[in-house]
Amino acid sequence: MARYLMLDVDGVLITGRPSDGRAWHFELSEDLGIDIEWLRRDFFKVFWQEIVMGRLDLLPALQTCLDQANIDTPAQRVVDYWFAMDSKVNQEILDQCQGLRTAKIPVYLATNQDHLRANYLMNDLNLSAHVDGIFYSAELGVAKPHPDFYQSITDRLGASPAEMFLIDDTLKNVSAAQQAGWEAHHWQGTQPFVDVIATRF
Numbered sequence: 001m002a003r004y005l006m007l008d009v010d011g012v013l014i015t016g017r018p019s020d021g022r023a024w025h026f027e028l029s030e031d032l033g034i035d036i037e038w039l040r041r042d043f044f045k046v047f048w049q050e051i052v053m054g055r056l057d058l059l060p061a062l063q064t065c066l067d068q069a070n071i072d073t074p075a076q077r078v079v080d081y082w083f084a085m086d087s088k089v090n091q092e093i094l095d096q097c098q099g100l101r102t103a104k105i106p107v108y109l110a111t112n113q114d115h116l117r118a119n120y121l122m123n124d125l126n127l128s129a130h131v132d133g134i135f136y137s138a139e140l141g142v143a144k145p146h147p148d149f150y151q152s153i154t155d156r157l158g159a160s161p162a163e164m165f166l167i168d169d170t171l172k173n174v175s176a177a178q179q180a181g182w183e184a185h186h187w188q189g190t191q192p193f194v195d196v197i198a199t200r201f
């Protein structure tokens with residue numbers, strides 16, 4: 001049986017805009033005058049892997065991109081917009097996590113994030129009140145689905161892989177967790193969360 005629940009964030013606990021669950025950038029062009037295709041190509045494709053592994057800081061990297069494209073929206077404004085528009089929390093999952101924690105099953109976020117959004121999730125969105133902690137790529141120096149991501153978590157917890165249960169919406173992260181000896185479930189949002197955890201603990 002598993003002893004720890006590891007929760008992916010984006011696509012599981014959080015899905016897009018608080019108002020409608022759409023992607024955070026759905027109205028980015030109307031709201032900030034920034035083209036998402038440009039942002040994907042010139043920023044995310046070039047810098048994101050380094051940022052998410054903690055080797056590069058989000059704000060200065062984004063500011064450089066904006067400056068080079070002569071876009072006068074400050075990087076801070078883009079990041080504030082992004083984080084606010086990517087913050088619809090699944091309350092059912094939080095409620096179920098509370099039940100697990102009451103039953104002495106620790107719940108952690110296990111997620112690919114840069115330092116700023118990890119901090120936003122825990123402190124601004126106050127997820128720190130609902131989980132026991134967060135393991136995130138920029139802090140671990142390695143991202144899912146690399147095997148070291150999973151290994152660093154069990155090392156830090158002093159747990160064995162068989163005690164871990166991951167819920168993640170990205171299949172390759174789930175497969176990598178299973179390769180690492182974890183139990184893992186591919187979340188597709190079609191099944192009640194309570195059913196997914198029912199027989200695992």
Ligand SMILES: [Mg+2]
Pocket residue numbers: 008009010011012168169170
């Ligand atoms: Mg995800």
